[in-house]
Structures are given as C-alpha cells and as structure tokens.
Amino acid sequence: MNFLTSLLFVLLLTPGIVLPRSLSAMHFNIDLRDGRVVLNASGPIEMGDEIAYRAALELTPVQPHGARVVYLDSPGGSVGAALAMSAVNDDFVVHTFIPAGASCASACASILFISGAYRTMSPTGRFGQHSCSTDGIADDSCNENLARHAIRHRVAYGAVAAFVTQNSPKDMLWFNSEELDCWGISFYPYSIESNFDSERIDPCVSKMVTGELPEGQGVWRVDMKNAGYRAFARPQADSDRMFELGIYCDERMSGQIFLEFYIYGKRDKVASVLTTGRISLQYGDASVAPYTLDQADNGFTRVTFAIPQDLRNELLKSSERIAVFFDVIPSYEEVWSSVETGRSREALIFVANNCINTRSG
Secondary structure: OOOOEEOOOOOOOOOOOEOOOOOOOOEEEEEEEOOEEEEEEEOOEOOOHHHHHHHHHHHOOOOOOOOEEEEEEEOOEEHHHHHHHHHHHOOOOEEEEEOOOOEEEOHHHHHHHOOOOEEEEOOOOEEEEOOOEEOOEEOHHHHHHHHHHHHHOOOOHHHHHHHHHHOOOOOOEEEOHHHHHHOOOOEOOOOOOOOOOOOOOOHHHHHHHHOOOOOOOOOOEEEEEOOEEEEEEOOOEOOEOOOOEEEEEEOOOOOOEEEEEEEEOOHHHHHHHEEEEEEEEEOOEEEEOOEEEEEOOOOEEEEEEEOOHHHHHHHHHOOOEEEEEEEEOOOOOOEEEEEEOHHHHHHHHHHHHOOEOHHHO
16 A cells, blocks of 8 residues: 555643653554554553544554554553543554554553454563552552453453552553463454354463463464464464464465464474474375474464465365474474364455565565
8 A cells, every 4th residue: 555644743731640651742643564554653642642543543544354553652641541542442443553662551551452442462562551540659440440441342350450450550560462362451353253252261360260271262363464464373272372373375476375383492493303294184184295494583483384275275165174293303292283274264264365465565
C-alpha cells in the first residue's frame, strides 16, 4: 500500500488518578511498519488523547484479518485517559501490538493494550504492569477498576489484579510474549474460528492450581508476519514455543507453502544434532523434505521446510494433522511435532490466501 499520512497532536494535561508519567501528550502517526499500514501510538497517555486517537483510527486502513492495527510504545500515563481510549477501541475492531524493541507499560499495558479485540506482542517487546497511584500511594479502587476492565475484554480478573496489587507504583513487572500468552492476556486472530477461545485454559492459572502447564489445544491461531500472516500451533502448551509449528506463504513463490518448526537452542548446536527431516499428513507415511535453519529470537532456532507440492492441497483441503520428524545423531532421541489441522481449516486457508508481501518490507 502507498497510503501514508501522519497526525501529530499535543494536548493539555487534565488532573486525575495517574500512573507514573511525563509531561508530553501521546503522538499518533499512520505509517508503513513491517510491510503494512498501521497507526503508531507513542509517548505518555494524557487526558484528551482519545480525541486525537479516534481521528487517527478513522484514517487507519483495515487489514485483511478485519482489524485496524495499532503499534504501541508508551510508558503509560493517566488512567482516565487510557480508559477513554479503550472506549474508542470498543467502537472499532482494533489489533493492539507491541513491536520489536518497544515497551507498553502501566496504563498502556493494563488498559490500552488489553482493550484491543486482538492483542499480540513481538518476542522482543515488553509489557509492564504495576499498581495505580494517587499522589504516589497505591490506589486499590483504581486497581479494582483495571481488573474489571480486563474481564470486559476477555482477560481473566487475576491476570491484572494479581500484578497491579502486588507491585507498588514504583516497581514495574515486565512480561515477555510467552508470559502474555501464559496468563491469557494476548488474544490472536482466528482464536474464535478455531475454537481456541471456547476451550481456553490460561496456562499460568492452571499451573498455579495443578502445578503443571496444560497440554496445547492442537488448534491453529494466526499472527502477523511482515505484510502477511502465519498460522501457528503449539502442541506442547498454548504458551510454549518449543516445537511450535507455523505455516505461511510468500507471494514471490506462487503456490508454495512453508512450514516452520521452532526448537530451543543455538542454530549451530541444532544443526549438529538434526539430520534427515520428514513431513507427514498421514499416520505412518512421511515424505523426506529439505530444510533450512536460522537463528530466531529469544534463543530459538527456526527450521523451515518448503511443503512438497503434492501435499499442499491435501494440507489445506482434507488433512486432519501435520507432523514433522527429524532423524538425529546417535545418543539423541528423535525430534518430532504433530498438530491437528481439521479444526483450523479456516485459519490455514486465510494464511494461504494472504501471502507475505516481501517487497513491502
């Protein structure tokens, strides 16, 4: 897309219950980021920002998954202002996103990010929560309002209440992307269509009760990938990227679908252990397929296959599962991962129809 414009609004501060903040208003500009046109929202949140935010959202194009995408990078600010911006989000379908290297903290995290219909974070982004304050003193009433706001936006009461009440106004608790998934704070496109949401058990909540993470649901959700999308599934646990499988396509390679597999460890070490790789759509029948390795973020190695052409249509139209298997050098156990596909057909077809536009970024 070549639709690029920018908006800059500086608004006066209005007193109210606040989280730690500075004196400048939030800035909004529409820009091309990671291959798609998004709204950048950065800087402290202050009273009146909801007016500029609504105007900017109205100019932000809707992406193929049906949402306007908002990139957040903010230390927080006025709780009242963030709640007003949350009310604006309720009038649109908004995908709030914390990009690589960015931080969304305080009111940005506990209110604005959570108010997105979809909400995701880069593996190298940061999400921070702490207590509301009035004149530097923890405000229990405000914290309760944040927890109830979370419930209204598909987030468990405790995923906010437990952290804003346990952390003083001066102490920020930072979450990575897997922890956001673990506490059920994130919410990905196609969670509803794949019935992930109806069966969801927030892994960290379950672990507190049972002492163990629940197994993954075996359904596919959708995440943004450059100017396209990827479907992903986590067979080990819904919040654990170990052995995660991902599927995407690239517009430069018409008709080709790629399969990603994530394994924790440095690329050189993984390369020294894995040997032959296989892809299977049927039990007991696997096709040898070449693969490449590259270092991903947060210590993971990504293994990428080009799915053989004779398996592509079966994957999208009739398969009930997809599995990868790796032979390994002696003294290591076979590495493999398997996920159902039948319940997530809609997500897989959406991704196949919205290939990554590498020329846009």
